[in-house]
Amino acid sequence: MADIRLIEIKEDILSDNKDLADEIRDTLGRHKVFMLNLMASPGGGKTSLIINTIRRMKDAFRIAVIEGDIDSVVDAEKVVKEGIPAVQLKTGGFCHLDASMIKLALNELDLAGLDLVIIENIGNLVCPAEFDTGAHKQAMILSVPEGDDKPLKYPMMFSVCDVLVINKIDYLGIADFDMNAAKERVVKLNPKIKIIDVSCKTGQGVEEWTCWLEKEIKTYRGSTAP
Amino acid sequence: MHELSVTESILKIVLKHAEENGAEKVLTIGLKIGELSELVGECIQHYFDYLSKGTIAEGAVLEIERAPIVFDCTECKHTFQASFSDTKDFTCPECHGAKVTLVSGREFYIKDITIS
Numbered sequence: 001m002a003d004i005r006l007i008e009i010k011e012d013i014l015s016d017n018k019d020l021a022d023e024i025r026d027t028l029g030r031h032k033v034f035m036l037n038l039m040a041s042p043g044g045g046k047t048s049l050i051i052n053t054i055r056r057m058k059d060a061f062r063i064a065v066i067e068g069d070i071d072s073v074v075d076a077e078k079v080v081k082e083g084i085p086a087v088q089l090k091t092g093g094f095c096h097l098d099a100s101m102i103k104l105a106l107n108e109l110d111l112a113g114l115d116l117v118i119i120e121n122i123g124n125l126v127c128p129a130e131f132d133t134g135a136h137k138q139a140m141i142l143s144v145p146e147g148d149d150k151p152l153k154y155p156m157m158f159s160v161c162d163v164l165v166i167n168k169i170d171y172l173g174i175a176d177f178d179m180n181a182a183k184e185r186v187v188k189l190n191p192k193i194k195i196i197d198v199s200c201k202t203g204q205g206v207e208e209w210t211c212w213l214e215k216e217i218k219t220y221r222g223s224t225a226p
Numbered sequence: 227m228h229e230l231s232v233t234e235s236i237l238k239i240v241l242k243h244a245e246e247n248g249a250e251k252v253l254t255i256g257l258k259i260g261e262l263s264e265l266v267g268e269c270i271q272h273y274f275d276y277l278s279k280g281t282i283a284e285g286a287v288l289e290i291e292r293a294p295i296v297f298d299c300t301e302c303k304h305t306f307q308a309s310f311s312d313t314k315d316f317t318c319p320e321c322h323g324a325k326v327t328l329v330s331g332r333e334f335y336i337k338d339i340t341i342s
């Protein structure tokens with residue numbers, strides 16, 4: 001009988017995806033384009049936040065949006081109406097976007113003429129958290145009607161994000177949502193996370209959000225070689 | 227869930243290492259997956275059996291070790307395990323402090339393989 005040998009591997013399961021994501025960041029870096037990955041549950045307010053962001057930032061930044069939403073062009077059409085290029089990915093049935101899909105989408109965009117790309121990831125709090133898309137920063141939305149216990153149920157997502165937008169705060173008071181408890185839970189999973197309270201309906205907090213984003217873009221540009 | 231794409235990656239990495247080491251057959255594959263990951267082990271094995279047909283990894287058994295969720299207490303430096311199965315909050319069992327940091331639970335890699 002042939003001998004049995006144990007081979008140590010210690011290799012990240014998603015290393016291919018990670019390598020491709022790094023390659024995407026290199027490409028973006030050459031054009032000084034900043035990419036944001038926006039994740040949330042279905043209906044959390046991703047498209048609403050993107051539209052609000054476009055309205056506030058489009059005079060100073062050249063923006064494009066990658067729409068990963070399942071089998072519909074509704075969200076992409078909303079973005080295009082704002083005068084912003086949008087790429088709709090055909091993801092029918094997929095639960096997340098990965099680096100290879102983002103690479104395809106970026107091929108459709110003129111990177112030399114852009115400052116900011118926002119990815120609207122597929123509405124799902126589980127799968128997108130595990131896949132590097134090549135974005136520079138990860139953002140997620142938790143909306144008030146979803147409940148303050150979400151960080152306990154989807155800890156991975158909360159632990160990988162740089163910023164959390166708590167959206168639909170116009171529902172506070174109506175909904176049974178303990179803001180302090182929610183934030184405490186999030187910070188335990190991720191002490192460095194920035195939390196911003198927003199209502200895409202009333203516009204409250206949207207400026208704080210775009211300030212955060214603009215600051216991140218400036219820091220990023222400062223860090224890329226000329 | 228995305229067990230299928232994960233399994234494709236596992237097979238690819240395993241075959242690469244097995245071939246580099248001149249394997250005739252892959253017997254077991256040791257995975258380390260943190261408790262924070264929602265991957266379902268049985269699904270991965272099913273997909274693996276299907277995808278590996280006709281390769282030297284056909285019939286290999288996946289041994290999944292779940293890495294526990296571990297926190298460090300920032301106040302008293304105590305290290306403790308937690309579970310997300312219930313809605314209980316994570317406070318330090320020693321000093322009951324609420325300032326804790328996640329130190330383990332996100333692992334997601336192939337540890338080793340046995341080959342012949």
Ligand SMILES: Nc1nc2c(ncn2[C@@H]2O[C@H](COP(=O)(O)OP(=O)(O)OP(=O)(O)O)[C@@H](O)[C@H]2O)c(=O)[nH]1
Pocket residue numbers: 040041042043044045046047048049069075123167168169170171198199200201202
């Ligand atoms: N009251 C209130 N409603 C909001 C707010 N933000 C979004 N909505 C509403 O919530 C619904 C879903 O918002 P979208 O922006 O489409 O959410 P989404 O995350 O893009 O949804 P999917 O792409 O379908 O997953 C819409 O009816 C919005 O008008 C908010 O701050 N307050």
Ligand SMILES: [Mg+2]
Pocket residue numbers: 046047048069075120
């Ligand atoms: Mg949307």
Ligand SMILES: [Zn+2]
Pocket residue numbers: 299300301302303304318319320321322323
């Ligand atoms: Zn303690």
